[in-house]
Every structure is written in structure tokens, then in C-alpha cells.
Amino acid sequence: MGKQLVISVMSKDRPGIIADIATVIYDLGGDLADLNQSVLGGYFTMLLIAEFEKNITPADLFSGFSNIESETKIEANIKEMEVKLEVEKKLLPRETFIVTVQGDNRKGLVKAMGDFFYGNNINVLDLATTREDDKYTMIFQVDLTSVPSMEAFRDNLNSLADQEKLNLVIQHNDIFMATNEVGTQLEILKSD
Amino acid sequence: MFRSDQIMATVEMVQKENLDVRTVTMGINLLDCRRGNVEETCKCVEEKIASYAGNFVEKCNLVAMKYGIPVVNKRISVTPAAFVGAGFTSDEFVMLAKSLDKAAQQAGVDILGGYAAHVEKGITASDLAFIKSIPEALAVTERLCASINVGSSHKGINMDAVAMVGRTVKDLAAQTADSGGFGAAKFVVFCNQPGDNPFMAGAIHGVEEADVVLNVGVSGPGVIAKSLKRIIGKKGRENLKLDDIAEEIKQITFRVTRCGELIGRQVSKELGVEFGVVDLSLAPTPKIGDSVGEILQILGVDDVGAPGSTAIVALLNDAVKKGGIFASKAVGGLSGAFIPVMEDAVLAEAVGKGALTIEKLEAMTCVCSVGLDMVPIPGDVDAATISAIIADEMAIGMVNNKTTAVRLIPVPGKGVGDIVSFGGLFGESPIMEVRNANKSGRFISWGGRIPAPIHSFKN
Incomplete structure (x- = not known):
């Protein structure tokens, strides 16, 4: 073994x-x-x-x-x-969203977003950040399966954006797949 | 995980370039609603529309909220009413019209299309009663749109019908004179009318379609215009050729179409209704920045209507189709660029400057969809001249195997250059000049048919 x-x-x-x-x-x-x-x-x-x-x-x-x-x-x-890890490709949760956040660079931006997601019981699946000139961009891939109301969640995000002076956009993962991927489209386009 | 630049490009498209889904239209077959009398037929029509479209708007809004892409218009199209009410009198057709209007109101949609007839070869007594009912039907309803197909590449053009609809247009305007002849804005005359077009006012649910389907109209020209401005700003005009522009349009249309199809299929999944087609048409709205005319200006004519305008529309129309057809599993409807004068602020402005004439518009319709659309003309233009304009446009569609349509509004009491405004999506424009009016009466009075064109020897 x-x-x-x-x-x-x-x-x-x-x-x-x-x-x-x-x-x-x-x-x-x-x-x-x-x-x-x-x-x-x-x-x-x-x-x-x-x-x-x-x-x-x-x-x-x-x-x-x-x-x-x-x-x-x-x-x-x-x-x-001790326990063998599963390395097969895991499918993304059905309610995977991308949250993009842009704002003037300052300390505590990732922390603010991390706190927000944690506070809302949301798991971050992936995160990429870039800094260009004085602009800081964060792209979070998040699982919103446990979010009970999208409307309320969007309201919360908008409040956070106002409070932290951030440009914050949330969009379903499928939108990015549909607009950027050629081959993976068939699955998400299935209406049945 | 995606590349950050791809994500930011998509976010920009949604946020700054106003990417949306222009319309989701539910097509409903009403042929099985026919009963022994008009009252029962109307009751069944209302019930069937309510049963399928009762939660249509709610589901569209739900999917739009989830995906963060607005669905701007939610509409219904139905089987052409002349089929549903075959044998009705004109008064009974008006009752059916009211019933359809009521059903649209109850479903919460702003427009219902399908008060329509197909008379491209012959006209039945019932069709005559139906056509006669149109002016009153559109005057007494709020949400109903009507259309008549008077020609096709296979059957030719029914000139008796063309003569008749010229008068219908005049009557419609007269019956709605208080609102600037607005009734005529809800009536379209077609050649080769498709049965799966989701865009109004010419949407119908064709008799060849399944019981209920959802068709989607993609986002408007604003997204294309903004993306062209972006690429020209980024790369510099001197570093781009027209084929680069065509490629950019193709790529942005690919994205736009994918979005439309994704949203449409999700709505159809939610409703348990078959998905029909994606219509690739670029439909402008009077809103600033949502104009096909602006794309023409970006591509190099100072005013729409200047020489070069037709060539640019040809490039645009073709690039949109190439990008969209690859992106979608099922393309249909009209799928081209619209040039509706009143609904496109830049076109309306060109009319005001005298740059855009009906003749140039007609030339442009040879290379795009859908025809002479939302064209306000002086109220005193005679019915025969209107019929002759319609005949010319129908001939373009018939010979070129494409859909063409005419939506002329003879504005009562107004003349060339006067402004007519319908507000909202219907927009406003100065009234266009109709040159050579009153010179086509002898042609229209022939009646009969223009035979279908030969389909070989295409030189």
C-alpha cells in the first residue's frame, strides 16, 4: 500500500x-x-x-x-x-458566482471582503488580485448555495460597496463561461 | 478559474456597456382555442395565455436577478389572429383583439403581437373582415400589435393586399389622430414574415411552431458601439482596418448572443417551456447610446444617410450574424440590424439634418433587416403612395429571399420637418419627406399579383 x-x-x-x-x-x-x-x-x-x-x-x-x-x-x-485525498476534478457548485471588487489601493481591502464573506457563511472557492497604479482589483469565486435570498445578498453587497467605497459587481459564473468559453457551453445551455 | 482579464472584460460589458437581454418573448399557439362562438373562443384564449404566461414575467425577473443581466422586455406572441378567428366578422375580430389585450395586461406584458394575417397569395372573406377590423382593433386596445404578410419569395406579392393595407395605414393614423397616428406604429406589413421573431411590432407565433416556445432577442447596438469605441481608443484608429472592426463586432456579438441564449434557456427551464431561437437583431432604443446610427458614425460617416452608409450596414449586419450564429445552438427570427427611424436617436437626428431620406433608408434595407421601420411621414400622403412604398420594400424582400417590412406613420395634421413623439420605446423624429407622392396611383390600382421571382439565373 x-x-x-x-x-x-x-x-x-x-x-x-x-x-x-x-x-x-x-x-x-x-x-x-x-x-x-x-x-x-x-x-x-x-x-x-x-x-x-x-x-x-x-x-x-x-x-x-x-x-x-x-x-x-x-x-x-x-x-x-493518513486518509487518501480525492484528486478527481470536482464540479463547481451550481450557485457559483464571481464577485469583482475594485477600489483605490489601501490596507485591509482583502480583509474587508474576507470578513464579509465569512460573516455571510460564504465559502470562497478562488481568489485572484492585481494592483495596477493605485487601483486594487479582487476577483472572488464564491459558492452562494447557502444564501437564502439573492436579493438580500445583493443589497448587503451594495451596502458594503458604499461603506468601503468599492466598485463591486456580482455575476453568475455561467455568464463568464458563456461569454468566454467555446467548448464548455453546451452543458450550461441545456434547458432540460 | 478564469483569466482575470476575461472576467474584467465581461464585467465591463455588463456594467459600462449596458449588456442586457432585449426581449424574451413567449410564443403561444391559439389554434386549439377555437370554439363555437366568439365569446367562448375569447374565454379560451384568455385562459390559455394565462395558463402559460401567468408567471412568465416573474420568472424572467427571477432569472435576471440571479444572473445580474436585465431582461428589458417581456412579450407574448400568438398564432395569427386571422387563423384563430377564421369566419369571424370584423366586429368579432375586434372582440378577439380586446381579449388578447386583456390577456396581455393580466400577464403583465407591455406588448402582445400576433393580430395578424397571411395573405401573400390570396385573401379569404375572413381575411378581408380581419383586415377591416385592424384600425378599430388597434385604436381600442393598448398592448396589441398587428401585422400582415403580403408577399413571399415563393408566392410573389399580393398587390390587392398591398393596396388594401395602404388604406389601413391611413385609417389607423386617422383613428388615433389624437396621439399623432400612434395606431400606425403598431402595424407592420411584411414580406417573408418569420414565425419565430421575438421583436415587436411584427412578432407572431407561426403555425409551424410548437405549442409554446420562448424566443430571445439579444442585447442592443449600444454594446457594439461602446466596444468599438473602446477598441479604437485602445489601438488607435490608424492601426485598424475595416476587417479588424468586423472581427471586433463578430466577437462582441458572440458574447452578447451567448448571454442571451443562457438567460433565455434558464427562463424556459424555469417555466418548463421549450426554447425556440435567439434572434441576433440589433434593436435600437431612443435612449442615447443605444443606436445603430451611432455605429455608422463610429465607422466613418458623419451623418447616417451619407454615401457609405449602406456599405457599413452590410458589414455590420454580416459580422453580427457570423458572431451570433457560431455562439448559438438555434438562431432565427429576423437576425439583422434594425434601422427604425423614430426609435433610433441618431437616425432621427439625421432626418432632421436632411441627411437621411426614405430612398437611402430603402437602399440600406437591402443589406439588413428589417425594412422601412418607424418612418413618420406627412399626414396628407395618399394611400396609394403608401401602398407603392410598401410594394417597393416588399419587392426587395421577395427578390432577395429576405424579410422586409414597412411601418409607416402618416402623422395626421403634420408636415415635413414637424416633430412627432410617441415617447418611451417608440421614440420621436422629425417627419420625413415623401418625394414623388401622388404619382403611383395607376400602378397600385392594377391589383392582382406580382409573380414570384425566378430562383435561377442569378446574375
């Missing part, structure tokens, strides 16, 4: 960093089940799930990562899973 490890890695970004990390895992007999990577401010970060046939320990991986040449030391966190 193999084991599953969740590994997070951070390093200064450079060409070949994915190849080096994947090589360490491959050499230890690991099979990548899923991964997610991103680069922010010149820093590369990757979160991955790997399955190993042999009894590989976090120490084996740390040792492999320490041999990777990099401008900064590779920082890694590794967690051994």
Missing part, C-alpha cells in the same frame, strides 16, 4: 524549477496526482500531491530538494496523509 504526501514548495523563480522539483519526486518513485503552481512577485510556489509506492519519508524529499540549485533556498512543507 503506497502513501500520499502533500508537498508545498517555494523558491525564487527561474527556468527549470518545475523540472528540478519533479525530478526529485520521480527519482524517489513518486507519481504526481495533482498540482497547482503560481508565480507572484518573482517567487515561484507549487502545491502538489504525490503518491509513492515505497515508504518515502518527508526527510527523503527535503534531502532531494536541498540539492536543487537556486538563488534562494528551496523552502518546502510536507504533510503525510
